[in-house]
Amino acid sequence: MTTLPGPELGGRVPGMDEIDPELLALPAPPRGLRIATMGMMAVVVAAAISLALSLSVDIAYFFGQREVTQLGNATTLDPALLVPNTYVQIEGSPMLSTAVRYRRILGSDHYTLYPLAGQRNVYVQVAYEDDDQERLATRREFAGRLVTFGQLGGRFSSVRAYLETRMNQPVSADSMVLLADEPPSSYAWALGVVLLAAFIALLDSWLILRWFRPLPKSD
Secondary structure (H helix, E strand, O other), rough: OOOOOOOOHOOOOOOOOOHHHHHOOOOOHHHHHHHHHHHHHHHHHHHHHHHHHHHHHHHHHHHHOOEEEEEEEEEHOOHHOOOOOOOOEEEEOOOHHOEEEEEOOOOOOEEEEEEEOOOOEEEEEEEEEEHHHHHHOOOOOOOOOOOOOHHHHHHHHHHHHHHOOOOOOOOOOOOOEEEHHHHHHHHHHHHHHHHHHHOOOHHHHHHHHHHHOOOOOOO
């Protein structure tokens, strides 16, 4: 039996060191397209990181204290107990005469936001249906997430502007909003979005390093 010489035996395969002219004739990848693709992928990474950071407050609430803090009646609120981004319960009478009703861009739920009688430190947001007006007027206990208008950012900018300009309410970035019926467990969606954003950022970063790393130069 005759064994042909191969690279592992120190032999050479005919034509192995020859340069294929057809490969040389292939056009080089357009540099502009390469840079544009890498730039687009870098923008996706930055957007995913930005999205994850924008939800940091929601994530902190999701992993925060699960036991509700009793604030008592709104008319006798102790300002020291108003800790932002915590799960609290408050009692009070809604002032529907100064209520603002709206619907979020994402989702079909309707919301109303109003202060409680006897104070202007805390506003309450409650989800409602069109035939739910009686429940809004008679409800006296509210449990949910206590946050500031500033922490809600752009999500409440239009509501805050309406309260200031149309309703003459003393609303600032430090004013409190109780998002009723939103316990920490209801923010599991935020964790899912952050994990998805992190996966996209890591995947795109890996692809950038893999696809756009400098090619080794031959001697």
